[in-house]
Amino acid sequence: MLTLGIDTSNYATSIAVIDYEKNKVLLNEKHFLNVKKGECGLRQQDAVFGHIKNLIEVLELVHNKFDLSTVQAVGVSVKPTNEENSYMPCFLVGKVISQAIKAVKNIPVIETTHQYGHLNSALFYLNNEELYNRKIIVFHVSGGTTDMILIENGKIIETVGSSLDLFAGQAIDRLGVKLGFSFPAGMYVSQKASMCDEKFSPKISVKGLNCNLSGLENQCDKLMEQGYNDEYICKYCLTFIAKTLLKMAANAREVYGDLPIVFVGGVMSSDIIRDIVSHSLENSYFVEAIFSQDNAIGTAVIAARKVIYG
DSSP: OEEEEEEEOSSEEEEEEEETTTTEEEEEEEEEOOOOTTOOOOOHHHHHHHHHHHHHHHHHHHHHHOOGGGOOEEEEEEESSSSTTOOOTTHHHHHHHHHHHHHHHOOOEEEEEHHHHHHHHHHHHHTOHHHHTSEEEEEEESSSOEEEEEEETTEEEEEEEEBSSOOHHHHHHHHHHHTTOOSSOHHHHHHHHTTOOOOOOOOOOEETTEEOOHHHHHHHHHHHHTTOOHHHHHHHHHHHHHHHHHHHHHHHHHHHOSOOEEEESGGGGOHHHHHHHHHHOSSEEOOOHHHHSSOSHHHHHHHHHHHHHO
């Protein structure tokens, strides 16, 4: 079965086509929205306009690379998370496009969430049906979430832990912009951090299954004032986040037992964070960057599984 995925998150316009039975990604296109130099985000009206502009270009690229008449269903993210009041206007762009495709082709459109798309993208990459069919913990770590989610049989049960203030991706992006990098800045922060050999034991803030990350921003600001170089500060920032996730995971296992833990989201594409966490946390799973960062692969997977399994 071939399915089309659409995701119009706050900073990237994504389109994907997958062959579910063969576990293959046939097409994966992503265009970032333009953010002005020195700024750390977009107003929603600018994001909506950016997605409309991007989709014209992305769909033309898709049309030139792939015969969309072979697609049998569409998956689209229509809100950020499964929380009741979760809403962002930028996701309406993807919803409108998916409904237009449905009207023309008369194929099913499966609506889902950006967060659930991340989960399914990771599980598709891992290609481990057992993880779909049991209880697991998923960390979704990005610019808009630092959530620890309980999953059972591939369905989100509840968010059991989170950051109570700043999200991990926000902390990284704010630091990167202060250092003069373009937004989103995660890639540049990771590149700088990889040039530093220092080992850090930062004082993190984790209480139970929740964390606080605003202190990280303050600590990085202090390091900048003290004259430490960019490489040192970036490595400190990523180490702080990695140690925070490790502590949250350890606390979760005290509550829920030794469940498998899967890490998804743009922040988890950092080699430094992934290495620190994976070396200290058994029974944990990580995915390649294109399956972890914002993408439409997961929404295409959700559409396929809905049509096949109901």
